[in-house]
Amino acid sequence: xxxxxxxxxxxxxxxxxxxxxxxxxxxxxxxxxxxxxxxxxxxxxxxxxxxxxxxxxxxxxxxxxxxxxxxxxxxxxxxxxxxxxxxxxxxxxxxxxxxxxxxxxxxxxxxxxxxxxxxxxxxxxxxxxxxxxxxxxxxxxxxxxxxxxxxxxxxxxxxxxxxxxxxxxxxxxxxxxxxxxxxxxxxxxxxxxxxxxxxxxxxxxxxxxxxxxxxxxxxxxxxxxxxxxxxxxxxxxxxxxxxxxxxxxxxxxxxxxxxxxxxxxxxxxxxxxxxxxxxxxxxxxxxxxxxxxxxxxxxxxxxxxxxxxx
Numbered sequence: 001x002x003x004x005x006x007x008x009x010x011x012x013x014x015x016x017x018x019x020x021x022x023x024x025x026x027x028x029x030x031x032x033x034x035x036x037x038x039x040x041x042x043x044x045x046x047x048x049x050x051x052x053x054x055x056x057x058x059x060x061x062x063x064x065x066x067x068x069x070x071x072x073x074x075x076x077x078x079x080x081x082x083x084x085x086x087x088x089x090x091x092x093x094x095x096x097x098x099x100x101x102x103x104x105x106x107x108x109x110x111x112x113x114x115x116x117x118x119x120x121x122x123x124x125x126x127x128x129x130x131x132x133x134x135x136x137x138x139x140x141x142x143x144x145x146x147x148x149x150x151x152x153x154x155x156x157x158x159x160x161x162x163x164x165x166x167x168x169x170x171x172x173x174x175x176x177x178x179x180x181x182x183x184x185x186x187x188x189x190x191x192x193x194x195x196x197x198x199x200x201x202x203x204x205x206x207x208x209x210x211x212x213x214x215x216x217x218x219x220x221x222x223x224x225x226x227x228x229x230x231x232x233x234x235x236x237x238x239x240x241x242x243x244x245x246x247x248x249x250x251x252x253x254x255x256x257x258x259x260x261x262x263x264x265x266x267x268x269x270x271x272x273x274x275x276x277x278x279x280x281x282x283x284x285x286x287x288x289x290x291x292x293x294x295x296x297x298x299x300x301x302x303x304x305x306x307x308x309x310x
Contacts, residue, residue: 001081001185004061006031006104010048011170012086015107018174019084020056025181028078029059031066033089067093075099082184084177085139094141102184104139107177109169110202111135111151113194116144117202121169122162124202126227128219130156132165134173136180138191143201147191149180161229205232212236214260214309217275218250233284236260236308238300243308246282246290260307264297271308 003025005016019027030053035044046054053060063071072095082102097104110120112135117123124132133153140146152172156165183189210228212221212235225234225248234245248271257263257272264270270277280293 001025001102001181002079003027003181004029004031004075004078004080004083004100005049005053005085006083006088007049007086008033008047008089009087011166012049012088013052014170014174015084015086015177016049016052018178019181022178022181025185027056027058028080029061029074031061031063031071031083031088034062034064066090066096072096072099082181084181086173086177092139097139097141105136105149105177105180105184106139106144106146107173108135108137108144109133109166109173111153112137112144112148113197113199115200115202118204120202121166122202122205122227123200124227125156125160125162125165126205126223127200128223132156132169134169134176136173136176137194145194147193149183149189149191150176152176159226161226163230207232207235210234212245212309214271214307215274218252218273218278219275221273221278222248222250237310238285238306238308241286243286244284244290245280246284248278248280250276251279252276258307260309262297262302262306262308264294264302267294269293269297269302 003019005019005027007016019025030049032047032049035046038045050060061071061074076099080100083100083104085104085106092104111133115123131153133151135151136149138146154169154172180189205228210232212224225245228234235242236245237243251270254270254277257270257277259272259274261272262269269280271280282290283293283296284290
């Protein structure tokens, strides 16, 4: 088939690579978000997908909005059979959805209908799910509600951050998306409507969602820290300044600390929760680089009874 691939961040690159390597389909063009300011100089930088496409010598389309007439006209000229999508980042209008004969097929990082929305991996970890996966589905105008072509499953490991899990899903999902394109072409795959039960939503996780509530149990604190790593980053306050919690570890044997209460030893530092304590393995003080919890504790000289949070 002739394909136009739509995607923007680094997590979409493995899928583009898989389609380029398959040898079965032609990736005629790539659609991605416009160049965005990045770094201290805030200079405009192309998306990871755009950079990869340019390396491969593929035409790159960067519409400000997918409903822009010039973009739609170019898409009609290319006349793709199908448009595979991974984390493109913009809402596709009906007029665009109708152009490819086989529609737009999205790779979504959850087992639909669970965790529809922008942050399925973060929410799966924060909810304590043990199994997640990726799904390919035909895009409709609803939120991740279209019929599903295929899925792969992935175990959520006890120490997984959202970054760890998303990396594994990006590569597993890349193979799934390529196989979905094959199945659509040869007619062996039929999209199956999603069940009405089991729907859950995964909206974007904002900074306030990532604030640690020390009154919740240690397992909840651990899930928030892992689910919000690397972005937006779990955080709390200490002496009125923000402190990012980069890595923590539940310690069931420490039940002597009240929520947020700190206890520092020679080589470690603990914080109380609503159940037992967590060890602060890595933290990042405001305006500084990440450091071990023990080094941070030595530097600030924690006083008896000091706490994290309000």
